[in-house]
Every structure is written in C-alpha cells, then in structure tokens.
Amino acid sequence: MATTRFSFTILNRHHSGNRGADPFRHRKTTALERATKTHKTTDMTDRADNSKPDPAQPDEAALRARLTPEQFKVTREKATEPPFSGQYHDHKKAGIYHCICCGQPLFDSAAKFDSGSGWPSYHQPIDPNALTTHQDHSHGMTRTEILCAACNAHLGHVFDDGPRPTGRRYCVNSASLDFKPRPSQPGPQPPNPAR
Ligand SMILES: [Zn+2]
Numbered sequence: 001m002a003t004t005r006f007s008f009t010i011l012n013r014h015h016s017g018n019r020g021a022d023p024f025r026h027r028k029t030t031a032l033e034r035a036t037k038t039h040k041t042t043d044m045t046d047r048a049d050n051s052k053p054d055p056a057q058p059d060e061a062a063l064r065a066r067l068t069p070e071q072f073k074v075t076r077e078k079a080t081e082p083p084f085s086g087q088y089h090d091h092k093k094a095g096i097y098h099c100i101c102c103g104q105p106l107f108d109s110a111a112k113f114d115s116g117s118g119w120p121s122y123h124q125p126i127d128p129n130a131l132t133t134h135q136d137h138s139h140g141m142t143r144t145e146i147l148c149a150a151c152n153a154h155l156g157h158v159f160d161d162g163p164r165p166t167g168r169r170y171c172v173n174s175a176s177l178d179f180k181p182r183p184s185q186p187g188p189q190p191p192n193p194a195r
Contacts, residue, residue: 058102071176074176075155075173075175078138080173081119081173085174086120086173087174088177089174091179093109094109094110095179096109096126096180097172097178098179098180099176099178100175100176102150102151103178104151105127105130106148107120107172109179109182111124113163115162115171119174120177121162121170122170123163123167123168129149130150131149133158134147136157144157144159146158146170146172148176158170159171
C-alpha cells in the first residue's frame, strides 16, 4: 500500500514538473493541429475531384471472374436473356432483389407481379434513387433502359403498361439480380412446415 502511494506521488510530481517546463509542448500541439487540419482538407479535396476509385464501381476483371458469362453479358454488355429462361421470372418468395454486380437493393418482392412476359417484373423499384434510366434506341425501338444507379449494370427496361398503383412495368433480366430472402420476423409467428 505504502509503496503504491509513494510511486503515485513520484509520478504525479514528475508529471507536474514537466507541465509548463517542456519548451516543445506548445510546438508539438501546433504541429498536431496542423496535421489534423491538412488531413481534413485532403479528404474534402478527394471527395470533390472524385480521383479515388469508387468502391461501388466494380472492377471488370473481377466481375468476369465472379459472374456467369450470361450475367456478365446482360449487366455489362446490355444483352437480354431469353424469356422464361431466368431463375426469377416465376419466383414468388418474399425478399429483396439486389444488383448481381454491386449488391445494391433494387426491388422488393412486394412490388413483383406476373406480367406473363417471361422476365421478372415489378411495378416500382425499392427506392427511386436505386435506378437510373437511359433512352435506348436499339433494335428499331425507343425504350427506356433501366440501370443500377450504383454501378451502371444494365437491368432491363421500364414500360408504361404495368398494373396499379404505379402503372409501370420494370422488366428485368434475372441475370442482373441476386435474391436475398427476407429474414423471418421475430415474434409470435406460427411455424410453417410447408416451407
Ligand atoms: Zn449495381
């Protein structure tokens, strides 16, 4: 006990003795402040000129390695999968459809409907900002292409012949999508042995 108190006193006195006596103390603080300021300024500059690679923008070689050839052709080369060929055109489970390239959530299963077209169809995206659109004049038609807003993956097209409440039909290639089932809600839900 006595030893501990003694050590503490010595340490304390040592510390107090240094306070104010260190001629470099002020200079050190100033240097630290300057460094912090410089770091903040650099951060803002980087954000403004966008010189860093965007982590949401997938690397093409990595995508080629990860995706199937069809997924790559659809999302990066704007191909269209044959109708009724994809894994999600008749898919009815509850969950979220994400971009196969970058993982951004795109469509909720609650907005999915059976359009009879052979492609997964939704009456709205999960968020208006999840998609970007582009006028597509290929194949002698004028259509509105839909793309993933985060990584520019081609998804499909949007038409004005959808059901209520939006009247829109977001016609999407299964190959652009990655479905993740909704986590089961915690609470008093009876187990469903049929699933
Ligand atoms: Zn994406």
